[in-house]
Amino acid sequence: MRAITWQGRHKVQVDTVPDPEIVNPRDAIIKVSSTAICGSDLHLYDGYIPTMRAGDILGHEFMGEVVETGPKSTLQKGQRVVVPFTISCGGCFHCGKEQFAACDNANPATTTDMSETLYGYPMGGAFGYAHLTGGYAGGQADFVRVPYSDVGPIAIPDGLEDDKVLFLSDILPTGWMAAENAQIEEGDTVAIWGCGPVGLFAVQSALLQGAHRVIAIDHYPRRLELAGQMGAETLNYHDTDIREALFEMTGGIGPDACIDCVGMESHGMGIDNLIDTVKAHTFLGTDRPAALRQAILSCRKGGRLSIPGVYGGMADKFPIGALMEKGLSLKSGQTHVQKYTQLLLDLIADDKIDTTFLISHRGRLEDGPALYKHWHDDQNEYTKIVLKPQMA
Amino acid sequence: MSSDAPVTTDRDSEVEAEAAPRGEKAVVGRTVTVNRPREEVYAFWRDVPNLATVMENIERIDTIDEGRSHWVVKAPAGKTVEWDSVVTDDEPGRLIAWQSVEGSDVKSSGKVEFLDAAPGRGTMIRATFAYDPPAGVIGEWVAKIFQREPEIQTRRDLRRLKQYLETGEITSSASPSGRKSESATEQAL
Numbered sequence: 001m002r003a004i005t006w007q008g009r010h011k012v013q014v015d016t017v018p019d020p021e022i023v024n025p026r027d028a029i030i031k032v033s034s035t036a037i038c039g040s041d042l043h044l045y046d047g048y049i050p051t052m053r054a055g056d057i058l059g060h061e062f063m064g065e066v067v068e069t070g071p072k073s074t075l076q077k078g079q080r081v082v083v084p085f086t087i088s089c090g091g092c093f094h095c096g097k098e099q100f101a102a103c104d105n106a107n108p109a110t111t112t113d114m115s116e117t118l119y120g121y122p123m124g125g126a127f128g129y130a131h132l133t134g135g136y137a138g139g140q141a142d143f144v145r146v147p148y149s150d151v152g153p154i155a156i157p158d159g160l161e162d163d164k165v166l167f168l169s170d171i172l173p174t175g176w177m178a179a180e181n182a183q184i185e186e187g188d189t190v191a192i193w194g195c196g197p198v199g200l201f202a203v204q205s206a207l208l209q210g211a212h213r214v215i216a217i218d219h220y221p222r223r224l225e226l227a228g229q230m231g232a233e234t235l236n237y238h239d240t241d242i243r244e245a246l247f248e249m250t251g252g253i254g255p256d257a258c259i260d261c262v263g264m265e266s267h268g269m270g271i272d273n274l275i276d277t278v279k280a281h282t283f284l285g286t287d288r289p290a291a292l293r294q295a296i297l298s299c300r301k302g303g304r305l306s307i308p309g310v311y312g313g314m315a316d317k318f319p320i321g322a323l324m325e326k327g328l329s330l331k332s333g334q335t336h337v338q339k340y341t342q343l344l345l346d347l348i349a350d351d352k353i354d355t356t357f358l359i360s361h362r363g364r365l366e367d368g369p370a371l372y373k374h375w376h377d378d379q380n381e382y383t384k385i386v387l388k389p390q391m392a
Numbered sequence: 393m394s395s396d397a398p399v400t401t402d403r404d405s406e407v408e409a410e411a412a413p414r415g416e417k418a419v420v421g422r423t424v425t426v427n428r429p430r431e432e433v434y435a436f437w438r439d440v441p442n443l444a445t446v447m448e449n450i451e452r453i454d455t456i457d458e459g460r461s462h463w464v465v466k467a468p469a470g471k472t473v474e475w476d477s478v479v480t481d482d483e484p485g486r487l488i489a490w491q492s493v494e495g496s497d498v499k500s501s502g503k504v505e506f507l508d509a510a511p512g513r514g515t516m517i518r519a520t521f522a523y524d525p526p527a528g529v530i531g532e533w534v535a536k537i538f539q540r541e542p543e544i545q546t547r548r549d550l551r552r553l554k555q556y557l558e559t560g561e562i563t564s565s566a567s568p569s570g571r572k573s574e575s576a577t578e579q580a581l
Contacts (some may be wrong), residue, residue: 019568021562022561024561025561056569072560089563091560092559104554105554105555109562114552122551125565134563137565137569
């Protein structure tokens, strides 16, 4: 089959590789009809994520047709399914609490040692995202092996085309959980850093979850325009002092909740971020939490922070004093995708959430390497890329 | 001992050595919680050949009689190391202890305790292994198997045990890659 493989920093290519096979009884094989390139794939593309190996198949947002099932899979051949990027066993303590991304069992025993050392406990499993999370082959390919297929994939009713439901695999539940973690109350103003796909879905989700106002922050005009269309007020940090603007816009109180949809590769204008950049490029540090620092300083006293943005290592100059003295509470984490897929599928079917506005470019698998480069170089025009492996 | 800490977590190796019933040199202890009832977890372990399913380096375990089993463990270059093990203590649902028989190439002891986790949270398995690698060529193999990273080996084996009991299978990320040398089902690392 064909697959997009990672070869090193800023190098991906289309390879011919062996087809996947059923390995365990609960497995299924999916023939991919649509697969997206995620913002977090750029962290891999930029070489920020350790434990990638040359030849790894990329992609954790995908859907398609069930073509093969193990004896204990509950899927049927021919079913159309969206597959959550998080792999979850359904039988451990965490799955029982719907903390699917924290699944104890989905990361193989041989690939959990490093994250146990880094984070204290091993990470869960995910498709196409380095060997820290299991080294599973991803969905930017013709076929994918899906383990624990009786827990993750959600069947899609006829009549809902791929582009409407594909983002159930990651970014839509991630935006939804980001808003849920902000614990929005009536009358709340919610500030959202980053208007990439997750940020834009967080804008929609925050409004659906009852936010009075949403203020979206970015520097790409096109993305701010989309946030505005979703109902957010917008701020461009190139033009505006964000903390001062948020202070003024909220009558001196500050946003009730702040959501960091940026993560470790934060841009930003401050000297702190410049130092972070130098350190990252000299391997003296990894994460650049400029957006998070600003969120902590901007948030009102007793407010809430939600961090869906991806971080991997340590952060310097983390304003722990502001966090403590203002009495902020903080929620974070990889998305417990399986917890939200049915709810969000229903909202899509009822036309309460539109996801198709996001897609700026479509292509074949062969277009993947070029589209990765464009996505990396032009984040203003390239808001979301969807690949169609079966497209002629 | 000055606290409730398990002895295998003590910084003092002499305290840690208390967990080696026959004065073995190396001791490894590890606890894992399995979301299954205590009786079921005990029964799985007591049926000793089951352990070959979840422990990476074990080729097979044969039952000799009620208390004794024969272990065949993989060594480098396609060789194996073998010994007999005898159960020295067995408290159903609570504890199993065993030792290699006198004169074995590998002197080892083990103990596993089955403790109730908090209500509704299954069973804590607390395993302690103690062993002395033998001398000679076989000793070098055994050292490679056990001593190189005995803690890593133990925690991986307990993870596989947990996976098997909680999910019915041993998690594998075997899948294709663009690496020419690997087959479609080769292990990820």
